[in-house]
Amino acid sequence: MIDIHIERKAFAASGRAASHTAIAGLELHLAEHEFVCLVGPSGCGKTTLLNLIAGLERDFEGHIQFHKTNTPRLGYVFQEPRLLPWRTVRENLALALPADVEPALLDKLLEIAGLTAFQHTYPTRLSLGMSRRVALVRAFAARPDLLLMDEPFVSLDAPTAARMRQLLQDLWQRRPHTVLFVTHDLREALELGDRIVFLSPPPARVIREMTPPPRPRDRDTLERLYRRIRGD
Numbered sequence: 001m002i003d004i005h006i007e008r009k010a011f012a013a014s015g016r017a018a019s020h021t022a023i024a025g026l027e028l029h030l031a032e033h034e035f036v037c038l039v040g041p042s043g044c045g046k047t048t049l050l051n052l053i054a055g056l057e058r059d060f061e062g063h064i065q066f067h068k069t070n071t072p073r074l075g076y077v078f079q080e081p082r083l084l085p086w087r088t089v090r091e092n093l094a095l096a097l098p099a100d101v102e103p104a105l106l107d108k109l110l111e112i113a114g115l116t117a118f119q120h121t122y123p124t125r126l127s128l129g130m131s132r133r134v135a136l137v138r139a140f141a142a143r144p145d146l147l148l149m150d151e152p153f154v155s156l157d158a159p160t161a162a163r164m165r166q167l168l169q170d171l172w173q174r175r176p177h178t179v180l181f182v183t184h185d186l187r188e189a190l191e192l193g194d195r196i197v198f199l200s201p202p203p204a205r206v207i208r209e210m211t212p213p214p215r216p217r218d219r220d221t222l223e224r225l226y227r228r229i230r231g232d
């Protein structure tokens, strides 16, 4: 569905900061409806890669080619929920719905995310976990061809993060989109991904790929895999 070849992405020197090559010789292919997790050390260039794919950064050597359409619908879930504070939960979601989507889908999504009772609440009155749930559901409501997710569950407490991962899997299994999900957390990647792609320290390139067992994956299998990869 998408071929990514980043020959080189560098940031120019600025002030006292020297120029920095963030990505070099990175090759990645995403199949339609595939859920790919991207794991790599801090500062290796994961967010930069998502920004290149999203077209937020355009200055690089290489190419990013979408095969199904030249104008793919992209979704981007950031670490911060980025909701419109002057709109209610329902209005935030409604704004994301494409014109060709049944409005009833909104009620369904609110229900799946456990947000029906909060649909008329403004974002400032939501907890971080709830705001992230809204951001996640909003991304699915937009029915993107490719959904980019940049550590969307970081800094949540463990039970909330587990519920978010479950919600993400529920949404994705109802309607599988192609997902590129960045995480520091190998356990999270093993739980979620069809494929896990490991990036090198900067400048980023792909150093390893692996395919976890088919879903559903039980805790023990995931833990064994985790220990094997970590070399324990």
Ligand SMILES: Nc1ncnc2c1ncn2[C@@H]1O[C@H](COP(=O)(O)OP(=O)(O)OP(=O)(O)O)[C@@H](O)[C@H]1O
Pocket: 011, 012, 020, 022, 040, 041, 042, 043, 044, 045, 046, 047, 048, 049, 202
């Ligand atoms: N706009 C920018 N100007 C200059 N350097 C930048 C810019 N954006 C990112 N960088 C540098 O590029 C490198 C990669 O940054 P990036 O945010 O992509 O890493 P990351 O893997 O997402 O990090 P983390 O896991 O900590 O979020 C870092 O060294 C960063 O300082």
